[in-house]
Amino acid sequence: MGIIVVNTKAYWEGIGKNAVELAKIMEKIGREYGVEMAIAVQPCDVYRVANEVEIDVFSQHIDAIEYGSYTGWILPHAVKEAGARGTLINHSEHRIKVEDIFAAAKIAAEVGLKRVICASVVEVARAVACFMPEYVAIEPPELIGGDISVTKAKPEVVSESVEAVKKINEKVKVLCGAGIKSGEDVAKAIELGAEGILVASGVVKAKDKEKVLAEMAEAMVK
Amino acid sequence: MGIIVVNTKAYWEGIGKNAVELAKIMEKIGREYGVEMAIAVQPCDVYRVANEVEIDVFSQHIDAIEYGSYTGWILPHAVKEAGARGTLINHSEHRIKVEDIFAAAKIAAEVGLKRVICASVVEVARAVACFMPEYVAIEPPELIGGDISVTKAKPEVVSESVEAVKKINEKVKVLCGAGIKSGEDVAKAIELGAEGILVASGVVKAKDKEKVLAEMAEAMVK
């Protein structure tokens, strides 16, 4: 069964009370369709959102740090205590050094945060799969936020990533993202071997968020 | 009247419920002595702490971004909505580009966050004063977290920073930090022209936080 991860970025529609509202819609649709949902929010919204819903709340980022003198960096232990159950790592808008991906993934596992490591191309998807995260999300940056879904524009990137990642470790699941806007896009993603999607504007900036989410959830369980 | 800004960094003693506890002690002492207090916490603790105390809660960092596609970066508008009333900028453990200091300071002012811009040396204190923040905090990095206070080791750095900053703009207040651990250090800081202190381990890792804070607050109002 697939997962829908919604990344609220720094969108007005996904901050503070808007994030709470969106999380509640996701929770409702998730229950209705029996689809796993996770919302990745700004670090300062983790506590607030996690107190209002039962779906997984993810941090949009963590830094590869332990307790100590790291003013203003995102401490995995702190987002965990705030209620996060997972985190994005190396999002295309927040790329980090390869050694930091490895270290962040390790620390996240130690504190009990699920990891979604993002990658731009098949080779990077394969490389980060070596760090054994729960998920690798393949998102060609040039398609992020655009009108054409990765599943239409570059379906082979999804299927080849699935193949490359599974060769490294069968347990690592591949999500796909970039331009995902409809149930059709989700259905195609699943067909290509993805076990979920990472979506942002397609949901967060949709006029009717509930409708889009329902459509996507429906496609996921078909 | 001076201000005491406590930076909890990523210290175990300053995360989550520990941050709330510390903030409550600060609130109590602040009221007792009539001293302004602010606690600078991890972004993910802003909401939680701000809901529990009336003293100012600061973010330890903000990024120079507006609403938009900035996954995992700290949106000033988001920490403001979470309850922050101010922010550190350019802390020695989180240096940023000069253009980003300018932009972050500008955006913070627009959303209504007080700014504490940190600097390592007199020349940088003077430079960042050009961005007209409420506070410039001078902290020689080699003394941060150490046992000797900046007011003892390099008193001239404090007094020269005050002079340099006031020449740029009379309204910008100078805080001093690094190694501040006692009422005596605070008294000396005020004597050197500082209008407050930025302190971390000296309070957060103190065995008796209340006692240290009381001693510092007393020195501030003498």
Add this chain to the structure above:
Amino acid sequence: MGIIVVNTKAYWEGIGKNAVELAKIMEKIGREYGVEMAIAVQPCDVYRVANEVEIDVFSQHIDAIEYGSYTGWILPHAVKEAGARGTLINHSEHRIKVEDIFAAAKIAAEVGLKRVICASVVEVARAVACFMPEYVAIEPPELIGGDISVTKAKPEVVSESVEAVKKINEKVKVLCGAGIKSGEDVAKAIELGAEGILVASGVVKAKDKEKVLAEMAEAMVK
């Protein structure tokens, strides 16, 4: 008397033997018009170009490091030994932390490299002037590489930068850049108080480099 600093960036027209060729044209025109010329090249071209011309060769960047374990960072002492007489610092395509600007400027002075510190806005120009470089170059990033010169689009940015910088220190000279393409642009820059220009594509990508440089040099000495 003004200076013309040509930044070859990573343009094909400004690399290796092309850089040497351009430097020779600059040298010729500089002599003809009695105008000071400097060419800012890729670090790996400093030695080659400096051995072929007598005009100043600048590095496009230096890092704030001393001799030591800094693999792949640009050592000021090394570019100096390679023949550089100056360096750009904080170019809009290579922004650095404010503390690093201060440190790089200090080290550059110690090894004998002239400094051109770049800034995007008046406030930053004023701030970096506090580090007492030989030059501050004001370049609104949105105009860099474009068709409209800063002197036309935002003349007040130039004149206000000159005013702000001179208040910090009379000796710091202001260069202006972004969209500079003609003798007319140079004349206007001088009229606005600039004591030279920082130019890239306007010269490096010009069809007739010699003609453009002659026109600019002529405007400089009028």
Add this chain to the structure above:
Amino acid sequence: MGIIVVNTKAYWEGIGKNAVELAKIMEKIGREYGVEMAIAVQPCDVYRVANEVEIDVFSQHIDAIEYGSYTGWILPHAVKEAGARGTLINHSEHRIKVEDIFAAAKIAAEVGLKRVICASVVEVARAVACFMPEYVAIEPPELIGGDISVTKAKPEVVSESVEAVKKINEKVKVLCGAGIKSGEDVAKAIELGAEGILVASGVVKAKDKEKVLAEMAEAMVK
């Protein structure tokens, strides 16, 4: 047959004319023992050194850029034209984003530069092997510049890296580094499966560079 790659970092002993001198010693020893030698120098020393010796000159770093507006970043095409035949990528003192490692490795291949991608741990060695460089260099950062060789302190890191990398692609060779100071260290490295070494202070700061290099070369061909 193994390779000895000497990284001169930003050491005084490895800059400018000292780099040339060292390269000549390497060339001499390389010929004597029939061992492949490469010297990785500061970008601004590539041209000078490459004109004086026939051994491979590497850049200590390249940035993941093509021709264009990238002031002060290290253009692969420029170091190639300057005479480089290879480059280090992601050295422990110069870590870069995973996407940039991939892109830099790709561009380097296109312009004809051999790639040595560095890694701190077995997992990262395996990950970067996915980008199919000529070499992966495994160097535990805590041992770099120290007195105990990786081959003594953590031999399993070398052998496991060889195993992990070869599983990704048989053709990728593993170098080992950190604390390598003697022929004995080199012999052990080869025994553990390494096909060469990456060494810095052990050679560059040796009192008798020729003697150390000869000892290392001898161990390599045994």
